[in-house]
Structure formats: structure tokens, C-alpha cells
Amino acid sequence: xLTDMSTSRPGRYDTASAAPLRRTHDDAPDTMAxxxxxxxxxxxxxxxxxxxELVTAWLPMAHxxxxxxxDRGESVEDLRxxxxxxxxxxxxxxxxxxxxxxxxAVPTITGEVKRHFRDRMWALRVPRRVQELRNRVRVARRELxxxxxxxxxxxxxxxAHTGLTEEEVAAGVAALESFSTLSLxxxxxxxxxxCSLADTLGATDSSYDxxxxxxxxxxxxxxxxERERAILYMRFFEDMTQSRIADRLGISxxxxxxxxxxxxxxVRDEALGRRQGGRTNG
Numbered sequence: 001x002l003t004d005m006s007t008s009r010p011g012r013y014d015t016a017s018a019a020p021l022r023r024t025h026d027d028a029p030d031t032m033a034x035x036x037x038x039x040x041x042x043x044x045x046x047x048x049x050x051x052x053e054l055v056t057a058w059l060p061m062a063h064x065x066x067x068x069x070x071d072r073g074e075s076v077e078d079l080r081x082x083x084x085x086x087x088x089x090x091x092x093x094x095x096x097x098x099x100x101x102x103x104x105a106v107p108t109i110t111g112e113v114k115r116h117f118r119d120r121m122w123a124l125r126v127p128r129r130v131q132e133l134r135n136r137v138r139v140a141r142r143e144l145x146x147x148x149x150x151x152x153x154x155x156x157x158x159x160a161h162t163g164l165t166e167e168e169v170a171a172g173v174a175a176l177e178s179f180s181t182l183s184l185x186x187x188x189x190x191x192x193x194x195c196s197l198a199d200t201l202g203a204t205d206s207s208y209d210x211x212x213x214x215x216x217x218x219x220x221x222x223x224x225x226e227r228e229r230a231i232l233y234m235r236f237f238e239d240m241t242q243s244r245i246a247d248r249l250g251i252s253x254x255x256x257x258x259x260x261x262x263x264x265x266x267v268r269d270e271a272l273g274r275r276q277g278g279r280t281n282g
Contacts, residue, residue, distance in 0.1 A: 086112030
């Protein structure tokens with residue numbers, strides 16, 4: 001029978017060498033026999049069961065590693081889920097012939113959690129170099145303020161401590177503030193009245209697009225024959241139907257339709273041609 005893996009303690013023996021195994025933590029069970037068995041199993045229910053047993057046995061270690069990253073803006077439960085994902089990857093990739101599982105799993109799980117912070121937790125996307133500056137600045141601040149009563153270090157202090165330039169320190173400080181954002185629903189105090197951040201932001205005004213389109217169409221409208229300009233005016237400004245326009249001008253409704261289509265296409269083509277020409281010349 002297999003030994004209960006969840007109750008292993010320091011001082012257990014490797015049956016192959018009869019030598020005591022060093023256990024750095026109580027959550028490092030002796031699972032070499034299980035890993036050896038897993039390595040020889042083909043895909044199927046039995047292999048899945050052994051794999052699940054290994055993950056369950058080492059899950060407390062994954063939770064311990066996740067706990068190292070608490071108080072960094074992410075919930076402990078989410079961190080544990082990320083660490084568990086790293087543990088599953090470690091179990092799947094581990095080769096028992098290459099040493100102890102703990103030595104392989106710890107950096108694998110830690111790297112998974114760090115990637116989570118790097119890829120998911122930044123409110124604004126910043127280059128990797130800036131993220132590294134942010135980490136160096138954060139560590140330097142902590143090291144320079146370890147003594148009680150120590151004033152907040154200046155950019156020059158941090159630069160001297162880390163070997164960075166003051167410009168690099170400034171970039172790191174800015175990145176510290178990019179790690180999280182303020183909700184648009186956050187309340188602000190402006191005078192005696194409270195309002196949300198969203199209330200202070202402007203909205204898109206569609207009227208600007210109308211103005212741009214009208215200005216772009218003016219020159220093309222001026223180039224149209226007088227009758228076609230009159231037809232467009234009656235149709236789009238006086239809201240007359242094509243039949244009424246036809247009656248007023250003594251032409252067929254079908255002819256009015258063709259003139260409107262042709263005139264609009266001509267104005268549109270001229271406006272687009274000038275716009276593209278302006279971009280090219282610019």
C-alpha cells in the first residue's frame with residue numbers, strides 16, 4: 001500500500017538508500033514512489049488518479065508560496081488558484097530521475113505567480129524594462145525606510161542606492177502608480193458637492209463630425225449645376241419627397257432619383273479626394 005502522502009514529516013527515509021531525506025518544510029511530502037509510478041503509466045483513468053493524488057499532496061506547498069505574494073493587490077484565493085496551476089504544470093513536467101520534486105516545483109510555481117502579476121495585474125500596459133525599474137524602486141524604498149522614523153527617500157537617494165539614474169527612478173515611480181487605477185465611480189470632493197470621477201470627464205460630441213462633413217461637402221455642392229443643387233436642397237433641407245420634387249420641376253420621379261444619386265456620389269467623391277490628397281501632401 002502507498003504511504004499516506006499528506007502526513008509526511010521531516011526525517012522520513014528513502015527506501016532505496018536508507019538515508020534520511022532532508023525536508024525543508026512540513027508541506028514537502030515523500031512522493032517519489034508516486035512520481036515513479038506516474039512516469040510509467042499511459043494516459044487514462046489510472047494515470048489521472050495518480051496525478052490528482054500528487055497535486056493534492058503538494059497543494060499545501062503551492063498555497064504557502066502563494067502566501068508570499070499577499071498584500072500586492074490580488075486576493076489570496078486568486079493567488080492560490082494561480083499557484084495551483086503552476087503546481088499542475090510542475091507535476092506534468094517533472095522527471096523523477098533529475099532530483100527532488102520540491103527543487104523543481106518551487107521555481108515553477110513562483111514563476112507562474114510572478115507571470116500572473118506581470119501579465120494580468122497591471123492596469124496600464126508598460127514595457128518589461130519599466131516593470132523591472134518599478135520593482136527595483138519598490139525594493140529600494142523598502143530597504144531605505146527599514147528604520148523607524150526614516151524619511152521617505154528622494155529620487156537621488158534611490159538612484160544612489162540602486163545605481164540607476166534619476167530619470168530611471170522617475171520611470172519606476174511612475175510605473176508604481178500604473179499598477180492600479182482609480183475607478184470611474186470613485187467619489188471626488190469638489191467644493192461642497194460630491195461627484196464621481198466619471199462626472200468630470202467629457203463626452204464625445206457627434207456634432208463635430210457633422211461640422212467636418214458639411215465643410216468637406218461645401219466645395220462639391222458649389223460645383224453642382226443649379227438644378228441639382230436645388231433638388232438636393234428640397235430633398236435634404238426641406239424634407240420633400242422625390243414625387244413632390246418631380247411635380248415641382250416637371251420631371252419624372254425616376255429622373256429625380258437618378259439626379260440625387262449622381263449628385264451625392266459626385267460630392268462624396270470630391271470630398272474624399274480632397275481629404276486623401278491633403279493627407280498625402282501633409
